[in-house]
Amino acid sequence: MIPHSFRHIHTSLLFDAGVGVKEIQERSEHLDINTTMIIYAHMTKNIEERTSHKFSELTKGLL
Secondary structure, three states, rough: OOOOHHHHHHHHHHOOOHHHOHHHHHHHHHHHHHHHHHHHOOHHHHHHHHHHHHHHHHHOOOO
């Protein structure tokens, strides 16, 4: 089990690396996936840039 003081950075880095929320929930030992999402799934700069790039790729050629 991860010491509580390292939980936030550990979990945030996993989200930033693109690890799935279900895997992060299990690794964090949260009983409810909403706990994982509410506390840890904030947007980092990397996630924001990847999301923007993915959306651009998905909509390329539509206009």
